[in-house]
Amino acid sequence: MNVIEVNGLVKNYGDLKAVDNVSFGVEVGEIFGILGPNGAGKTTTLEMIEGLRQPDAGSVSIKGIQVWPDPGATKALIGVQLQTTALFDYLTVREMLALFGSFYRLRLTREKIDGLLDAVSLKDKQKSRVNELSGGQQQRLSISLALVNDPEVVFLDEPTTGLDPQARRRLWDVVREISSRGKTIVLTTHYMEEAEVLCGRVAIMDAGRVIEIDTPKDLIDGLGAEVKITFRSDRNLELAELKSATGASDISKADDGYVLHTSDVQGSIVGLFGHAQKSGSAIENLSVSGADLEDVFLHHTGKGLRD
Amino acid sequence: MRQYFDLLAANFKMTVRNVQALFWLFVFPLIMMSLFGVVFGGGEAKPKLGVVDLDQTKLSRSVSDGFGKAKVVQLYKITTVKAAKDRLKAGNLDGVMVIRDGFAIELGQAIKTNEAARMSAFAPPVNPLRPGAASLVSRKAPAGKAKPLVPAKVDLYYDPSATFASQVARGAVANVLGFVDRAAGRAPSLIALQSHSVRQNNLRYIDFLVPGIIAMTLMNSAMFGLAGTIVNYRERGILRRLKVTPQPLTTFLGAQITNQLLFSILRAALLIGVARALFDVHVIGSYLTLLLVVIVGSLAFVTVAFAIASFSKNREISDTLSNIISMPMMFLGGVLFPVDGAPAWIQPLIRVLPLKYLGDAMRGVMIKGDSLKTISTDLWVLVAVTVVFFFISLKMWRWE
């Protein structure tokens, strides 16, 4: 059953089609990811669902209730973390949670606030003022604020951007914890590993359009049984020659070396070293890995997630 | 309603914890008031005493000349009682002494009566201390027999409620006359000082200034504090965050307004308290009326602030707008100095400044004791400002 239905959403800013005919459904209890590079239209899409930006065309419903033209009816059903985290200075973490509770006409009990703090592991910071929190802690507070009304759907807009890898992993745990409480989560990210690790399904977005929607596994499998080989070389290698020598389906040069995709790992590696021997160049830092969402994105758009 | 109180409590906490804001809210107006009060408040200048000598005798002149030597007062000789009283009411004098016509004769008679009484007893006839003083008394005055002593009368006009200076003037008069008394022979009082209280209209600068400062801080805390806060909330996306909650805009704005009102009232009370302690400024009118003026005035500027916040994209713009609007009011609104004497061509401009009306109402209640009815026009103007700007800001309101 779909808790969110998005149909033909369009948002234009002047000539720019920020969101261009986007449709998808989100199932109850799933973690739905929107993956895409800067400016893909992730935030715009999310905020049209949340009732913050009015679409130029299309419709959104949450639990069967139309969000537009009056978003008032769905506000109580959702919890929102906006991409730009800014909160009242001069209030403590606890006070902030209580205040946001009052915005939903709720009087949060001690235990309830403790529970929210536990969910985002901020218990030890409950007496700190917001401006005394680190970026990651603010992010977690912001997520806990999205939970005060015990919403059915939680929207997280780039919850891990700007965090170090360790903090990011901690946030993943937070997201999983929220999900285990039976909530539907819609999140955006530009980290493909994040989408892969967290999301049940992922919509890949670029330039205002949704390119593919599927589980991360099916998206990757859709590329075929391809494997990615990356390496460096001390000389400049001719891409066309390299391609014919290795039998790769696709080859490209990145800043730090070469990336080739192939369905015949052994043949390609033998071919690669043969080519290197002939041209008198050395191959270094060779690695072989399965394809990931980055490759899916590359495959569909011809460019990397992070340009 | 509970939502509203929760938000109000949060706002209150945030304001109290914002040290910088507290400085501008409370300390700055205090400093300003004290500085202006000390620099322009007149300080320790000598009290100005007007003397009207209706008697015009040698004796009466010597009495008034006595003040010239007394040095504690600055003496102004004025010919008519009316002129002197007018100057007193206008605040140009701190007291007026009137020596009535017939003063010399009265005093002479009083001395005679007194001496006769003493002669019949035991005392020597001549005052050894100051024979000259005694010689001033007319010797031609007929000797009376056991008549009751009627002292010669001198009138003193002053405003007992007003100033330190007027008290000094009164003390000085009493002292000097007492000296004449003593010179005439340490008798029971030969000169009676009859005090008349006169209400001075034109009070000291500090009396003018304190209501003005209160009015000005009402304006500034709204224009800079509130407008800036709202714009800052919008710039940082806090307003958008509020928008995705079911909290109505009216509750949010209501709590902001109430918080502003609370602090306006606290601040007015503080300023009045300090003005009383430091400068002896008293509130003559009713405190309840004053409270109403503070609330109405504060609301007017709160709505102006909301309108500014709605117009402004960012903090720089809102501060600039606030400056553009508040600067003319500070100087032309009659809060720091009177503008009634400003050139005629500028008067129409002055009449459209809301601060002028707030300042007038505040001053009316505080130093003239005006009733609600007297200041009702000022208050209605402020109410009109509130309504107009309320609708402007509702119409222009932006969440982002």
Ligand SMILES: Nc1ncnc2c1ncn2[C@@H]1O[C@H](COP(=O)(O)OP(=O)(O)OP(=O)(O)O)[C@@H](O)[C@H]1O
């Ligand atoms: N208010 C606006 N006015 C004009 N253009 C806008 C506005 N908001 C977004 N855009 C444009 O719409 C496009 C999509 O923006 P959006 O914020 O949705 O991207 P995003 O996928 O969330 O990017 P990011 O990963 O950087 O957050 C961008 O090109 C952006 O410049």
Ligand SMILES: [Mg+2]
């Ligand atoms: Mg975004």
